[in-house]
Amino acid sequence: MSALEPVLNTLDNNLDKSLERLFDLLKIKSISTDPAFKSECRRAAEWLAADLKSIGFEASVRDTPGHPMVVGHHEGPGADAPHVLFYGHYDVQPVDPLNLWDHDPFEPAIKDVGNGRKILTGRGTSDDKGQLMTFVEACRAYKEVHGKLPVKISILFEGEEESGSPSLKPFLDAHRDELKADFALVCDTGMWDGETPAISVGLRGLVGEEIVIKAADRDLHSGMFGGAAANPIRILTKILADIHDENGAVTIPGFYDGVEETPTQILQMWKGLDATPENFLGPVGLSIPSGEKGRSLLELIWARPTAEFNGITGGYTGQGFKTVIAAEASAKVSFRLVHKQNPAKIREAFRAFVRERVPADCSVEFHEHGASPAIQLSYESPLLSKAKNALSDEWPKPAVLIAMGGSIPIVGDFQRMLGMESLLVGFGLEDDRIHSPNEKYELTSFHKGQRSWARILDALATPGKV
């Protein structure tokens, strides 16, 4: 019999107890954005530290200028075992508007919704207390069965994720040596659907830029000056229109440097996900993908870079009409980056592209609004194939490797500050209503999530470099 089998059995047998523990944690009102709940946040941190200690972790609550961190460490079976850092957050979103909840958000419950399906209801069930406890329960069962853990495990629980993580970077910076592991496990993501687990292997990066085109030194009357004076809205719209060619590709020289073609088998896998334009765009009232022609919808949002115009303004924008030629016009432009695109180079290429198109008697100002490279786990990584197989063993359908169109700051921080890649696995579903009234988590997610982590930890412990 494998080492895994009795761990899975223990998880099955202890499900009720694990729910009791989760409910204890869920009852703590750890809303990080509201100072009124400061002591509740600390109570959640203390509850977690105590729980980790009960499993044998060397765990403690660490003060920060904001809400405390919880850090725990547990030895692995030997010196050459992999070392993983698990990240989660114990703080939750506010619960307003309270009248839209069907029940007290801090009185968690199990609800039978028919067809054999049960859900856990309450604030934090899915985001992120339910998710992080799947991992803790897997550790507990492993320890209970084998007296030790299959790999060396460090844990970092944050209490400010819902309020912008102001203390996170300074904390990582001050504890680099303590927190650095071979890789991180981040459980703040979701499944593809209720039967299909998912691993996020790519997160797009971002360059944000604001441009202000300046023409005359004052607003002009379009009757008197129209046809003579440069119109900054015309200059701006011409520049923005030049950024995409007729096939939806970005025309800025060098923009695609560092963009890699996604492996054929991954594209095939994505095709199997049936994310048609109708499925994906229909719910927001659209139907035609706007990006590069000849690429599938999922490739467009997961593995291709974009140029988006997030805001534009100039001239008279109020009610009615004013025949004015404005002195200036501005736009906020962002680029989503993939693979090895270099944010600094993209910004410079964009600025050069704009400057070339500004008439000699006009000028342009640039304002920087953030930059972060994309994150891409190698499709060849053994870590990935081990996790993928482990998840596929647990769920009705094989695990899929997906990507995310946006960024998850913690993953970038781990990479940049600790030189550590992250494996993004979670069991949330799209309809979990995180951040909204009536947040829920599937009982299946909680139960099979625990079993999934047990399988992943087991896989990581087996020989083979990760």
Next chain:
Amino acid sequence: MSALEPVLNTLDNNLDKSLERLFDLLKIKSISTDPAFKSECRRAAEWLAADLKSIGFEASVRDTPGHPMVVGHHEGPGADAPHVLFYGHYDVQPVDPLNLWDHDPFEPAIKDVGNGRKILTGRGTSDDKGQLMTFVEACRAYKEVHGKLPVKISILFEGEEESGSPSLKPFLDAHRDELKADFALVCDTGMWDGETPAISVGLRGLVGEEIVIKAADRDLHSGMFGGAAANPIRILTKILADIHDENGAVTIPGFYDGVEETPTQILQMWKGLDATPENFLGPVGLSIPSGEKGRSLLELIWARPTAEFNGITGGYTGQGFKTVIAAEASAKVSFRLVHKQNPAKIREAFRAFVRERVPADCSVEFHEHGASPAIQLSYESPLLSKAKNALSDEWPKPAVLIAMGGSIPIVGDFQRMLGMESLLVGFGLEDDRIHSPNEKYELTSFHKGQRSWARILDALATPGKV
């Protein structure tokens, strides 16, 4: 001796008395926008009616829902004499900020500014009491010398020009038969410079249009949807950028229908005016004409149509950055029209041009913001050559035929409602500070303006169809 010579002599001899009359009118505080001056407006109207009566006009003050009109009629020398309608306005702009005036705005004075130059100071000296009295004085002198006027003259003085002329159209409509003449004389314009009189022969028309591009039914996150969802700002900027080609010409099919080439001799005359891009654009901080390449600056603003973008807005336009793909974006677009361009056809052509460029899963809404055709006096008109010669006889430099980039509503009203063309002649100068503190009018403008009208009336009376 001609009929004209003694009239001119009389004007010279009566200059002091004409100034006394003007100052009496200037002292009346006929500010039309401020209800506190309602009775002053009526007093100005009554003063003018009485003055016209003293010359032999059948004149009266006519009530309107706002400030009254003054209407006067005077027979000409015979049944086949031309009939002209002279238009002016007796209301003036408010005088705030009062502390920026060098003197009481309603205590007019003659000021010697050196080099033999004298100016008349006070609110309304240039806009429009000083100007309208140049015409009245010419009539008075003609009557005094010859006992009759050289042509049949009707006069319309309005008291709401500075407050949007709300009563004008209803009044014209109710008095079509009474006010219809062979043509109108409008004196609310200026000279090219202190030595060069000008006649405005063209006024550009206008079509105003607002377009709203609608994409998704809600704002979207650009990380999640960027590359997949249509971005209305991108669609809008592409449409607007398509409107001008690389030579600055408008690409909307049919846009130039009805646009005529300006006669070579007129273009030559305009070249002589030395309105270089440096002279015209320099004062507002620009130097390069933005319109169709290969056309002079004056042709661009006087005789060529334009497409201008007067306002644009969409997405996030506040401080900082928001990675949003907006649900909609909108722009206010206006077209300045010349010659025989048809406003309704231009609007339809523009709408078709836009619709063609909106993706099938997006939509566009149009909002109409006014339409008026251009006004263009034929360069061949005998009226024009008579007035031009008369002015050239009076001033140091020959009169120039100019145009105006914007519209003067009264001219359009006369054309549309009374089927009557207007001759636009005035003696204001660019530095008259109309609408501002320290408004002034050159004594030369007032004196030679009277003489100019005497010459024009004399020319109109001589045989030859106008």
